Amino acid sequence: MRRMSRPHPRPNAVPFACELAEHGDRTAVITAGGAFSYRELAARVAATARRLGSERRLVLLAAADTVDALVVYLAALAAGHPLLLVPHDRPESMRSLVAAYDPDVVALPDGTLDERRAISAHTLHPDLALLLSTSGSTGSPKLVRLSQENLRANAEAIADYLDIRDSDRAATTLPMYYCYGLSVINSHLLRGAGLIVTELSVADACFWELFRDARGSTLAGVPYTFDLLDRVGFADMRLPHLRYVTQAGGRLPADRVARYAELGRRRGWDLFVMYGQTEATARMAYLPPELAASHPQAIGVPIPGGSFRLEPLPDWPGPDTGELVYSGPNVMLGYAEGPSDLALGRTVEELYTGDVARRTPEGLYEVVGRRSRFVKLYGLRIDPQRVEAMLARHGLTSWCTGDDEGLIVAVTGEADAGHVRRLVAAECGLPARVVGVHVLAELPRLPTGKPDYQAVRGLARSKPGSVSPASSSSSSSDLCRLYAQILDWPDVTEDCSFVSLGGDSLSYVEMSLRLEETLGSLPADWHTRRIRDLRRPAGRAGRRTLETGIALRAIAIVLIVGSHITIFTIRGGAHVLLAVAGFNFARFHLTAADRRERRRHVLSGLARIAVPSILWIALAALVTDDYHLAGALLLDSALGHNSNYWFVEVIVYILAAMAAWLSIPALDRAExxxxxxxxxxxxxxxxxxxxxxxxxxxxxxxIAACWMFPLGWAAAKAGTPGQRLLVTAIALATVPGYFGSGELLRETLIIAGLTLLIWVPTLPSTGWLNRLAGPLAGGSLYIYLVHWQIYPLFADHSQLLALLISLAAGAACAALAARITRHATSSLRRRQAPRDTTDVATPPSRRPPAPSRQPPDDQVTSPTRGDEGRVPSQW
Structure with missing residues (x-):
């Protein structure tokens, strides 16, 4: 057998990164695009290690949860190169650290290496393996220095108390540059377990599809992850391979710990509540699962190999209470303030955590307070003093404090509260909604003249002069304002996505075209991306494009109306629209993670089509003799009668059938x-x-034409070339002959439309063409409804005029219906909303949707919306 190449071990290499090949053909990495073994991973790591060379250099990696970034990470550790991890989507942080530490090599998430020099410009201590920002406070020049022994010892301890097995599969629900997310990677690779590498959010239905298909057994999250799990119906999900759920990155309320521990007991998985800091590589304590329900407030016991002691504090008298001090082989070498500190060895022997804790009679540790002003939010440690210094650089005098719910900033002068809020959110990497800003004439002080931070905290309960997270009139970006305008959703943040805000195929048309105008060409999956991820192309010139589905809707409705008026006879547009409807059904209705939410979306979409159709046809029946009761009730097609509105009737029948199968849990799980x-x-x-x-x-x-709908549905779900070829072959085999002889043009049109839908996500376009296609595609339902009554009034005078007026009238009706719907939605939301506006003190579980992926400083998107507001329609 040919010997597998692997990086040559070095004295300063990290063992588990060098020993990948020893796990052989066991599955190492699973992605949405496939999987590969440890042997294959080892080969890729070895190849990248050779590119990095044998001369030890400082490597900065713009880290992301991608296979290429994972390979670079492991290659650097295997070859002994000290590695500095930074967020790939925080360019300001990356530039700051590049300037501060002058790395020898800069690695991008796609594996590209920018080798700035062949020999390091720095003196690198032999024990130095990894540099991380402190608890996620990215961009700060202060870094944690970790050794090879730190990484090895912490990974082994975690693998020990979690009992990680080589059959386990862990999802990358946390970013690699965050110590918690990195510890998941290290501990599972140590045991030869599998990694489900994905950047999807737990609020995304696609994440759960991947997790189930990959037989996921491990789920990790910070507190906000559990808010999202509640929203997506996690308690009712069938996850047959899930063995345990871990939680760290901040305090999870005791009642929720107890609730999830009980849920795990019922569903057959364990809950591990854990405690750690970057300075301890990741973990320092864990709560044994069997104690989670009875001691939900505790952080538990030290990890294997570690120990705690309590340093007495004068301000915290009482038995068994003091500052928590940790010792163990995973304690960092020390901090780095600049490149010269990379030459240092160990400068720290034990870790003073800054947390005040007590030891319970049962021998468990419980954190009861903080010794310093640091605030921990979403797994990030925020230094209020740094926030004040940042605002001072902008010419603003401020005092900042906070708690586990959010930051409170008091600022003097004529400052714009919304502007301050955006500055603070960007500095800390937090969603803007958790930053409360209060503009005051004078900052509160103690009698000694020192800042009165207790009074600042009290501002969170006052309204005058404040901008609370939920009520700010200023959104965080122009794109957020655009989303809020089109989707009629008042609290849009950069971590929301079109799908998470309840966008549907009608608003999709307007949104995509408006984004095209602002950003240029859009990626095919823009509707599932966070707003912050759509900002990068801004300002770059590029050719204009039009999404194929939108183009087909616009073209089809023109062909339908024009053929009915007999300006031309090009039939087949309605059948293309049926396929597009199925395509959009798969993209929008099947994104929710909860079955009941899916069914609600379908029923709401059914109502948005059926209600205006019934009203319009009933009105037509009153003023003409062309329609009757069965037609008004959309029953003509079901009764075998010819109907002008057969297409609307078929869509309604299909949606009713879709709602029916979504009522059956077994079928939902199968999908x-x-x-x-x-x-x-x-x-x-x-x-x-x-x-x-x-x-x-x-x-x-x-009714027989219904098969076009699942054909479009299958086209949307075809994720590989082979699957797309299969759908194409089915179309080629089933469309010809359906309409009888002499229908070559119709069949060709339908096959061409399906082929474009399957293979071509966007078409070249121009600005004026997009502006024309938008109202036609977005108003296609209403154009179809009203043209039967509009065109006879003008066709005798001018068929072209009849066509133009029919299209314009339908588009106008669509715009009016959208306005009525938005007004009704807003009124409903106001009636349902609490009397007081949401502020920083409002628990996250009661706030409007916000970020999903953890930790939320950069890796979050909004969860799926609830009942109120816009719901998907597949028209």
């Missing part, structure tokens, strides 16, 4: 396990009707 296979199953059922395979009954032609 989550195999989205593409499930869509194919529905397509096969549709083909049974299309070909009348059993010959039992001749279905009305409108």
């Amino acid at each position: 989550r396990r195999s989205p593409f296979g499930f869509a194919l199953g529905f397509l096969l059922l549709g083909l049974v009707a299309r070909f009348n395979l059993f010959g039992l009954v001749d279905l009305p032609s409108a």
